[in-house]
Structures are given as structure tokens and as C-alpha cells.
Amino acid sequence: MHGVVQYIQSYLESNQTPGAAGNFFWATVYILLVFVGLSVAVIAMNWLERKILAHMQVRLGPMRVGPHGLLQPIADALKLLLKEDIIPAEADKIVFWVAPFIVVLAAFTVFVVVPFGPTHAITDMNIGILFMLGVSSLSVLGIVTAGWASNSHYPLIGALRSSAQMVSYEVAMGLAVVSVILMTSLNEASTGTLSMIGIVQAQQAQQQWFVFKFFPLGLIGFFIFAVAMVAETNRAPFDLPEAESELTAGFHTEYSGFRWSLFFLAEYSAMIAVSSIAVTLWLGGWLRPFPNALQGSTWELVFSLIPGLAFLFLAAMTFYSTVRMPKHPLFRVQTIGLAGFGALLGLIGLILFIPGVRMRVQDIFWFSAKVAGFMYLYIWYRGTFPRYRFDQLMKVGWKVLLPTGLALLILTAVVAMRSELLADVRGVWHP
């Protein structure tokens, strides 16, 4: 018993990721935390997307289930679980059954290396970013097989479109990522790294987020990635694989109930995964804003209070909505529920003020806040951009992003190695 407690405690002093420390207990805890956190994020994202889209289109969005429709995603999840699960008679049963699991597995496995903080990752791999790109590219297999196994026209066309799109944008995405990996090779140790934690630490050592590195090269790379990642996750304006007006629902037309919800879960967790890649590679990962300009213990304190303050702000907004609820007796339950939700947010905010919690959690907060910014962008794109035509999509991928990515890669390499190149040239001309 004592040995078990010591085994659990020993990790807390080790200052490593659970994977690096080789601690099975904490690795399991982290995996469960990431899984639960992701599921909650997907549920929240579902509600937020409908609300924000509705407000962009001057509608109210879900209002019936719970105060301001807060319980709508839970009602939806229940509906999906209770719905009849239909497998088409002519479908290829085994492949139809396996496909959603491939997609979900690929979408969740990538979170093994996502660094929420210097020690808050399940593990740190030597090949971190390569692993993320590789495993997330496996989800294409799930989509293709899902479309084929349905044995129906719309899903097949959707799957073909989806795989063509994902394979083409992966190329541009890879080039943008490689330009960042070149930038990491300029840290003190002067060796590059593919490890996700290493990439953020390189930005810390160079005192610069990679978006601003070699201006405007970093910015261009970030832009290429930001476009490619929308196409990679099949989201608007590149959501041709599931274009409702043409293909009903694309590759998951024949899926219903629980299996459909697996596709939904995978789509949203893939969105979070690519956003975390973008945040890690270009936006400094868990680093707080202005770590150099605003240094010192005072600024440290101010920035460490922000997570708590953010939650208190949310709580205050919720209480404001509570006051504005209709005073009709029928709305009493909803008003109490909303007040309870506000109290929960406020409690989280207060817990985040405790010094021990504050210091441990603030990197997770900054990482999540940056990812949340990307998630808002996704909704914003969907609300504002019209859908691309397929030939336009391919043109953007192959004729705009790919050449730009190649030029960017060469330019980054030249700028990064300029002193060595100059030395070589001098060595040749003035021996």
C-alpha cells in the first residue's frame, strides 16, 4: 500500500510528462482527463456553434431545452444513442462497422502528444509532429471505407471527394510544418526537433512565436496551415464531402444513431487536434502572451490571475442573463438552473485563484484559450464564406498553396542558413 502511494507521489516531484517518467498510473489519469476534456469540449462546441451561427444569422438558436438551450447537446446525445441503428441491406457489414471506429481512433490517438503544458502531455515523442500528421492522416482511410461500404452513390462520391481533398491539402500542410521544423534548428543546442514540447521550448528559447519569425515567412507558413487545416477537417468553406445541397450528407449519409455520432465526435476532435498543432507550431503553445516584454514577478502574478478572472467574467455574464430571464413562474426552474451554472463557473474561477492550482493550470489555460480562438474561427468561416466548387478547391490546393509552400520552404532554409551560406561563398571566392 505504501509502495503504491509512493509510486503515485513520485511522479509529482519528477517534473516530466507521465510518458517520460514511465508512470502508468499518471499516464492513465492523463489519458482519462484528455478524453473527458475532449468530450466536454465537443459538447460545448456543438452548443456554441449553433448559438454563434444563429446569432450571426440574427436568429436565437436553440432556446427550448434548458436555459438558452444549454442542455440541447445532452438532449441530442440522448436522442442519438436511443435512435435505431440502421445498416443498409446491401452494405458491406464488416467494413461499415469498422469505419467509424477508425475515424474516432485516429482523431483521439493524436492527443497522446499534444502538449498542454511543459509537463502536461500524455507523453513527449521524438517524432511528435510526425506522429500527429501520420495518425491524423489515417482518418482518411475511415472516411473512404465508410463511403464505400455504404454501397450507395452519395456516400461514395463524398468519400472520393474527401480523400482527394485531404490527400492534396496534406502536401501543402506538410510543407508549412517543415518550414517550422527548420526554424527550431536555430535554438541554443542548434539541433532541430520534431517533438511537440521541443518546438514550444524552441520558441521560448528564441523569445519569439514562430508566426513572427523571419517576418513575413512565419506568417505565410501559418496562413498556409490555417487554410489547409480547414480543408483537412472537411469544414466550411471546404465542406464539399458533405455538401448538403449536392450529396445529402456525403460519406456518412447511410449512418445513423450511435455510429453517426462517432463521425460527429471525430470531426470535432480532429478540429481541436489540428488547431492544437497550429497553436503549438506557430502561436507558442502553452506560453503566455508577451513573456519577454512584460517580465517580472508583478506581471507573472497578473497573468496568472487571468484564468480565474476569465471564469469569473463568464459567471458574471451568466448571472446577468439570470436576472434578465422572464419572471413567469414557468421559467422558475430554468432561472434556477442558469443561476446554478453561473455558480459553477464562479466556483471554478475561485478555485483557479488558489496559488498551487494557479501555477499548475495556467499553461493549460493559455493553450486552451488559443485553441478556443481557432474553434471560433471555424464557426466564423462557416457563417461567412460560401462553399468552394471542387475544381476551385483543387486549384487552391495544388496551384496556390503548394507552390507558395515550396517557395516558403526554400526561403526559410536560405534565411535560416544565411551565415553558413555566406561563409561558404566567401570560402569559395576568397580562399
Place this chain on the structure above:
Amino acid sequence: MNPAALPTNPPVATPFFFYLLAAVMIIGGILVITRKNAVHSAMALITTLLAQAALYLMLYAPFVAGVQIILYAGGIMVLFLFVIMLISIERTEKERQFNKQWLVGIAAAAALGGLFIAVYTTTTSGRTLFPEGKLTFAEGDNTQRIAGLLFDRATGTYMFAFEIASLLLLVAIIGAVVMAKKRI
């Protein structure tokens, strides 16, 4: 703290995992040739390739494993599936599955079996086909070491071979374009 006092992690490269992955690979390989439906074969092949990537991880070569997943499981197999899905499954189900080349098959199997036996036999003078390998645990900087072998000015011995291989691929791509498009 001196390194000796650090708790050592249990090694991943245990015989259990090796036999598990080897079994997955062999079963996958058998399924590839016995399934009549080409999509099922392709999926079995993907399983085999993923198990092979895991074997590379067991050999403390994460970079090779990652490249294996990206290139084979993620890239090539997607294109395979892409092509297979467009051919008619009904016709392939009726076709002969094996071309009954018993003689050549037996010869190839015997050659491969002989190679396996040769690898594991030691002659009376103590010589083996392969020298005794020395295991170095370089998992932490596997990528950097591969880069060093390929590109480093002092230690890079495979640069030329690497570039020649990529040139070969380029030739293949140009050849495919020329064959597919008469007028460019």
C-alpha cells in the same frame, strides 16, 4: 542524482509484444491473399503495415515508424483504396484468385526459407551471415541520428544513395505523366 539510482523503465521490446505484432502481421498477410474482395485485402494490408510500424517502434526507431505510417498506411494505401473502389467488385469476385504457379511459388518459398535458415545458423568456426548486432538505445534522438547519417558533412555516408533514390522516384513520376498524357 546519479543515473544508476534512477528507476529504469520497463522495456517495450519484450518477446510478448514481438510475438503479438508478428502474429498480427502474419494473419494480416494471409488475409490479404485469401480475401476475394479487394477492399478487404487492402484493409488487411493496412493492418499489416501498422503492425510493422509498431515493430519499428520496438526497435527504438520512432522516425522510421512515423514515416511508415505516413507513407504506407496514410498515403499509398489511400491511393490503393481509391483505385480499388472504382473497379467493379462483382467481376473480381468471379475471377480466379490464384494463378496456380506452383513450381515458381515453391522455388520462391524455398529460397526465402533457406535465407531464414542461413541467417540463424552458425558455422562450426563461429561465423554467421550477419555480425552480432550491438543494441544502442537511441530512441531519444533517433530522428537527429538519421539526419546525421544522411546529411552530416562528417558522418553522412548515405547522402548519395538517398539522392539517387529520390531521382529514381522523379523519373518514375515523369514517366507516368508522359505515359498518361501524350500532349503536354
